[in-house]
Amino acid sequence: MAVSVDEAVSTRPARDRGSPARRFGGRGRSALEVTLLTVLAAVMLFPVLWMIETSIKENRDVYAIPAKFFDFKVTMDHYKDVFVASGSGRSTLSAAFLNSVVVAGASTALATVLGVPAAWAYSRFAMKAKKDQLFFILSTRFMPPVVVVIPIFLMYRQVGLIDSKLGLILIYAAFNVPFTIWMMKGFVDEVPAEYEDAAMLDGYTRLQAFWRYTLPLLLPGIAATAVFALIFSWNEFVFAIFLTSSDSVRTAPPAIAGLIGGTTVDWGLVAAASVVFALPVLVFAYLVRKHLVAGVTLGAVRR
């Protein structure tokens, strides 16, 4: 059943007190809930908190024993180091971030441009062995990336895609297309085909009907799907470290990992780089959170 966004969101906070599960326990129960959730949140968020703290501590304080929780001097030097090279000009890390933006953005765009029409076709048209085709598409995601990275490395070397942003964009798109097709097919299924039928009778071609009628209705779904694809590409590490080597091509995850190793580790820099790395995804997910809810409840079109 299709659930509209407002419904999905607004019914949530309204607790129905009369439900059997809440009849006994009452206050004690909710206190227990709050306690457990607090503990869970603390455990989950502590590493994040520590990362943020480390990123604004001076190196002395980072290594201090016992650890300093509150009384340390706040510094922004690490953040400066993330973006500006020690001499002058841009740092390698900032170049890596830029690479990440380009690679994640382009691969997501490519996966969306390929996956959405494919999902539409799979949803709308009768075709031979449709289920098998869809299963095959999904099956390409069954394997963990590590399994295929060696053959892909060899192939990429042959065709000259090794150590290139294009290579990464292509491989990420290849991983995101199946995901996009599967997720978007669900959304397209939810949009009644009659919209397109009506549009075609009104004088539009099938593609125009898709473009003008169905696509706008799919935007929440596309946003939700794209965020997931973007997060995958943004966070991806295995392919990035195997397939790239030069600083001008490397994305952020291997670049940050590269900071660790050697004789001394500049933990402040690592933490600052990690914060900068995590931020865009958080901000982006926050901006499209309404669409994400719609995505989870599948379909914002009322029949």
Next chain:
Amino acid sequence: MAGIEVTALHKRYPDGTVAVDHVDLSIRDGELFVMLGPSGCGKTTTLRAVAGLERQTTGDIRIGDTLVNDLPPAERDIAMVFQFYALYPHLRTRDNLAFPLRAEGLPKAEVRARVDEAARLMRLGPLLDRRPRRLSGGEQQRVALARALVRRPRAFLMDEPLTNLDAELRADMRTEIKHLQGELGTTMVYVTHDQVEAMSLGHRIAILNKGRVEQIGTPLEVYDRPASLFCAAFIGSPPMNLIEVEVADGKLRGQGGLVLTPPPGLPRDRRLVAGVRPEALEVTEPRAERSVPARVVSAEWLGDEIIYVVDHGGRRDVRVRMPPTVRFAADAPVGLRHTGGTPAVYDVNTEELVA
């Protein structure tokens, strides 16, 4: 405006389902033609083939003088109204109506004039600035109809457009559609599985069953002389009583002794069934003149009439329609009398009307 000619239509879906086996239809210019049949008989598929939304496996479709087999929907110049209204959710009523006209690239003033006219016809004035979400089901359906009107197509196709409405509204909309079609004089093909709708709307009705046409005729013809046992059992509520009869002494005799006047030209040596409408029978006092013995099984009071189910001639499901003033108790012994004219007679084996 144009008539629609469907010849030997056959549609097999890729999964192997034969939705339409063999359909011939000849719909006249300006006619309100109803396709009636049970669920899954291929009504929608036939209509979609006419619209061009589905490509028939074999067979020809002509709209006016044009063979449209290979024309895309856009070039067939017809409008369709769906059970699900397919109003564009992000557009106000006004823009929903204008959408098909903009597709044609009509000048703004013309678009405005046409939208206003359609809005006037369907009385949409106060709704023009609302989005579909804020319209009731009936209002949405009126917008959908208006949307079909604005284009002034050569024909309207309607696929159960009133199914989602409640009974009262449905009756109103039915009248409205019939009136509108009469006024515009545009050919309309109307699909429904509701026989009351079919009877009250159609100039002619085609009864479909399992992808085949069982009968085409005016509502009266279809009601009076169903062309097959299927039609006989489908039309009317309750439908005809199908009583096995034998020809003897120039009369049709049922097992319980019911005697009917035979139609002329009855074939011999065949097992026959007579279709007798519930209103062609009468429940009487026991042993009344020309009556045969029967027993009341149950009675349904419908307010303006009573449907008696009586036990007669070894069957416990003979239905009789009586005025509400005549009352018999359940289980009471009664008489059963035939008051109608000559019944329709069917061959049991071919299931077709023989006379």
